[in-house]
Amino acid sequence: MTDWLGPQEWQAVALSLKVAFWATLLSLPLAIFVSHALARWEFSGKQIANGLVHLPLILPPVVTGYLLLLIFGVTGPGGRLLDAFGVTIAFQWTGAALAAAIMGFPLMVRAIRLSIEAVDRRLEEAAATLGASQLRIFATITLPLALPGILTGAILGFAKAMGEFGATITFVSNIPGQTQTLPSAIYSFLQVPSGEIQAMRLVIVSIVVAMAALILSEVFARRVAKRMEGA
Amino acid sequence: MTPPALSVRLQQAMEDFTLDVNFDASAGLTVLFGASGSGKTSVIDAVAGLSRAASGRIVVADQVLMDSTRNLHLPPYKRQLGYIFQDARLFPHMSVARNLDYARWITRSPRNQPSFDRVVEMLGIAPLLSRRPARLSGGEKQRVAIGRALLARPKLILADEPLAALDDARKGEILPYFERLRDESDVPILYVTHAAAEVARLATTVVALEAGRVIRQGTAAQVLGDPSFMPGGVRDIGAVIETRVAAHHPDGLTELAAGGLPLLLPHVDRAIGDKLRLRIAAQDVILSKTRPEGMSALNILPGTIADIKAGSGPGAVISLDTAAGRVLARVTKRSVQAMDLHPGGAVFAVVKSVAVAPGDVGGASR
Numbered sequence: 122m123t124d125w126l127g128p129q130e131w132q133a134v135a136l137s138l139k140v141a142f143w144a145t146l147l148s149l150p151l152a153i154f155v156s157h158a159l160a161r162w163e164f165s166g167k168q169i170a171n172g173l174v175h176l177p178l179i180l181p182p183v184v185t186g187y188l189l190l191l192i193f194g195v196t197g198p199g200g201r202l203l204d205a206f207g208v209t210i211a212f213q214w215t216g217a218a219l220a221a222a223i224m225g226f227p228l229m230v231r232a233i234r235l236s237i238e239a240v241d242r243r244l245e246e247a248a249a250t251l252g253a254s255q256l257r258i259f260a261t262i263t264l265p266l267a268l269p270g271i272l273t274g275a276i277l278g279f280a281k282a283m284g285e286f287g288a289t290i291t292f293v294s295n296i297p298g299q300t301q302t303l304p305s306a307i308y309s310f311l312q313v314p315s316g317e318i319q320a321m322r323l324v325i326v327s328i329v330v331a332m333a334a335l336i337l338s339e340v341f342a343r344r345v346a347k348r349m350e351g352a
Numbered sequence: 353m354t355p356p357a358l359s360v361r362l363q364q365a366m367e368d369f370t371l372d373v374n375f376d377a378s379a380g381l382t383v384l385f386g387a388s389g390s391g392k393t394s395v396i397d398a399v400a401g402l403s404r405a406a407s408g409r410i411v412v413a414d415q416v417l418m419d420s421t422r423n424l425h426l427p428p429y430k431r432q433l434g435y436i437f438q439d440a441r442l443f444p445h446m447s448v449a450r451n452l453d454y455a456r457w458i459t460r461s462p463r464n465q466p467s468f469d470r471v472v473e474m475l476g477i478a479p480l481l482s483r484r485p486a487r488l489s490g491g492e493k494q495r496v497a498i499g500r501a502l503l504a505r506p507k508l509i510l511a512d513e514p515l516a517a518l519d520d521a522r523k524g525e526i527l528p529y530f531e532r533l534r535d536e537s538d539v540p541i542l543y544v545t546h547a548a549a550e551v552a553r554l555a556t557t558v559v560a561l562e563a564g565r566v567i568r569q570g571t572a573a574q575v576l577g578d579p580s581f582m583p584g585g586v587r588d589i590g591a592v593i594e595t596r597v598a599a600h601h602p603d604g605l606t607e608l609a610a611g612g613l614p615l616l617l618p619h620v621d622r623a624i625g626d627k628l629r630l631r632i633a634a635q636d637v638i639l640s641k642t643r644p645e646g647m648s649a650l651n652i653l654p655g656t657i658a659d660i661k662a663g664s665g666p667g668a669v670i671s672l673d674t675a676a677g678r679v680l681a682r683v684t685k686r687s688v689q690a691m692d693l694h695p696g697g698a699v700f701a702v703v704k705s706v707a708v709a710p711g712d713v714g715g716a717s718r
Contacts, residue, residue, distance in 0.1 A: 251504050
């Protein structure tokens with residue numbers, strides 16, 4: 122496997138997997154929380170919150186990347202704040218993870234929100250009459266019943282994180298071994314005359330990873346559905 | 353005097369009327385009886401805390417669940433109720449056993465295996481424990497839902513039309529469990545229905561609602577014996593009489609004694625001496641001025657006309673006082689004239705034994 126991919130390609134694949142893994146893992150709880158708020162709560166400014174969540178989906182990725190650079194760059198307010206804690210994310214893989222998380226967030230929220238909205242509120246009421254507080258209703262009824270949608274959201278977020286290009290390259294550039302993710306590497310290889318073979322290999326890796334993620338989520342969703350039917 | 357098991361005062365503006373309800377209920381089973389849209393479900397949901405009434409006060413045993421003057425609205429999960437919904441509402445991702453155990457598990461209460469086993473045994477759901485709700489029939493679901501509510505160790509059981517989604521056979525399967533709850537447990541039950549048959553069979557007390565107001569309150573016989581109140585329409589009215597099983601005859605008929613009068617029914621599976629409530633639908637009663645002879649109907653009750661209530665259509669409802677109790681009969685206005693029926697007049701009420709529906713036969717409350 123390592124022979125088949127050259128060191129630079131392998132680095133890019135490994136980095137993308139790492140970036141996508143952390144981006145998905147860290148944004149998932151927040152996405153579930155935001156989805157639940159949008160699906161179930163009434164609060165003022167809900168439309169604005171909804172718009173903000175979806176903004177990265179509408180904006181050109183380069184704009185999102187540039188905004189991230191303004192905020193989290195070394196001289197930006199967010200960057201300086203993080204710097205006080207000894208953390209720099211601009212031009213680091215952590216920055217790539219942040220960019221990927223933000224770009225994937227609306228996709229996650231859309232899938233999870235739909236699945237939470239599909240949970241029968243009457244079941245939540247029934248749980249309340251049996252002594253369950255809001256938090257416990259969420260943990261024992263809403264969350265398990267929304268699981269297939271949460272999984273779909275996570276897969277979508279992961280796939281988006283694997284493929285994020287515009288915001289990432291704008292925010293953290295394209296430094297091999299540090300911030301060169303799989304799409305950035307493909308882009309770089311395509312810029313040099315002899316790079317097409319390498320680019321093609323990475324394209325195949327992308328397809329394999331994407332298919333694997335989809336099949337995995339399908340298998341899992343089916344298993345959840347079967348469990349509900351009482352197998 | 354012991355305080356009422358349940359005391360409800362509610363005022364709430366609804367879409368097309370104002371809910372203004374005020375009643376106390378003693379132990380046993382209290383039926384909120386009324387047509388759909390009369391405010392029954394609003395009352396029960398306010399008691400459960402699932403909806404918030406504008407003003408009022410709700411007290412169960414000695415615990416105040418809601419008091420608008422003190423701005424007290426306990427959230428549903430602190431009310432210690434057992435709510436049996438029309439649509440069961442079992443949790444689809446949990447087995448029957450975990451559904452039953454949910455209240456104990458979620459409140460982190462200690463396990464009480466004997467009470468769990470007792471409820472499972474009473475409802476006959478032991479073979480279902482490992483199944484998922486999707487694999488249960490409607491009647492099985494409702495039995496599990498009853499068990500789940502009971503195992504929450506409620507101070508009050510709420511039931512919102514728990515039989516409405518079931519067919520007649522399943523209704524007959526579930527009704528006895530409510531009778532047992534009423535007779536064997538000390539927990540008061542607030543039961544919502546629009547079906548007179550269920551009122552007749554189950555109610556210790558009836559609270560009749562119309563357009564958000566309590567218009568009658570009393571025993572099943574009192575409320576159902578009053579022809580001026582018919583939430584289910586004129587076809588649904590019928591009096592309730594208290595009987596006792598007198599004998600089982602070899603030809604398959606059961607003889608009941610009602611105030612000294614014999615009544616014959618197709619075999620009723622009760623021991624001799626058991627009390628039995630019977631509902632006789634007004635439209636199954638024929639009136640005759642002389643004792644009928646040469647007639648296939650077996651049950652003939654002599655009585656005196658207490659009241660004639662003419663409806664807006666061609667029909668009239670006659671209230672009869674018989675030795676068995678109040679009986680209602682539905683006849684046409686033309687018959688009233690032709691037979692010269694008037695209050696105080698003596699008539700015979702003819703009830704075909706087969707006219708008594710199985711769903712309308714039930715055990716009496718203690």
